[in-house]
Amino acid sequence: MKISVRNLEPTKVKLTVTVDPEEFEPYLDEARKEIAKQANIPGFRKGHVPAKLIEQRYGFAGIAGEAVNNAVPELYSKALEEKKIRPMAQPELDVQEVPASSKDETKLKFIATVERRPDINLPKLDGMEIAIAKPEVKDEDVNARLESLRQRFGTLVGVDRPAAKGDFANIDLDAQIDGESVDSQEGVSYELGSGTMLDGLDEALEGLSAGEETTFEGTLEAGEHEGEKAQIKVKVNSVKAEELPELDDEFAQEASEFDTLEELKEDIRKNAADAAKGRQATDARDAFIAKLQEELEIPVPKGVKASMVEEHLKGMTPDPEKATKEQKAEAEEQVEKELRDQMTLDALAEMLDVQVSQADVFNFLASIAQQYGMDPNNFIQAIVRNGQLGSAVQEVGRSKGLLAGMRAVKFTADGEEVDLSAFLGEDDEEADSVEAASAAAAVADELANADAE
Incomplete structure (x- = not known):
């Protein structure tokens, strides 16, 4: 097999593959056998029809067509391996020449055009040192977590005053275009200042009391008239304020298993410290990848x-065709970083010559399944079934390579070495990848989308 490679772009190549007759012949033989299994010729049992008779009955072209369908994908894969080309998409295959008969000396020739991973010359890991921030827990962090817990035990009480930011208003809405109602909702509970509904709603509600109403102009964000301007009539049925419990021992007993507020605070501080260490591991991962890419x-x-940007836009806006310049720029930036990180890993x-075993892949997929119930x-x-096993193998390889690479370098914070073994594990044991969550979500979401289609 002769293979010539032409670089069309830094990330795109054109392979011209010419196959010697003796290498193509086994595929022709296999095609004859497959056709013979289905052939119904008087005097012969299926699967026992002579090859010459098959060729006379069905023609060499039919046999060659079946052989080409089987040969080209396999020979394409061999060509990639021989030339050390790492494809990142499905190829465009174009069969140029096929022998017209068993005696024809014309060689099978096909062209494959494919986007590939560029050559990446990573720096040596020996002696590499990476500085990261030291994790710290401030009083503000503890107070913020305590306040969040306090809000979970808050209650809403009716107030006889105008609505203000943070209040909950029960409202009726009626959207009109040219004096005609196009959408209406009643009894909607809305938190002022949350910005979770129509633009302009917060400003319209602030200062209104129960029983009062007003009209403002807004853009409809869903339904038949999505994107159109409308006059929105809003009426306030009631206003409620959140009443929070006192921060004392009684609250600690109600909200946790602790008897005193001080014990609860200490537990919150411990959990915040653990979370800070987890963030430090994530920071270390990002700093490690950035270090590898530093001069590349x-x-x-x-x-x-382009394909990935389109998928990202689908998650950012209901209609990717109407995406703003800002949304497109954000999607492109995210995709470029994601692709560079993937190729680097x-x-x-x-x-590092990372080896991925069947057990590695199955454990990875089982952990994803568990996460998603x-x-x-x-x-x-x-x-x-959905042909995604290759993606899972690739994710596991990246994860194992990342962990092995991070174990091989030194991380420091304020000049002191940082021990990340709780997140990275040892060379001979499994550990939770610091990027397992994103990888799991990506594979699971991809599967969900495939099933939905």
């Missing part, structure tokens, strides 16, 4: 980027 120019495949896994066996079967 990593181009991203244009087609893969793929290159790292190769540099799915049966592990059904989830794994669905992954295989």
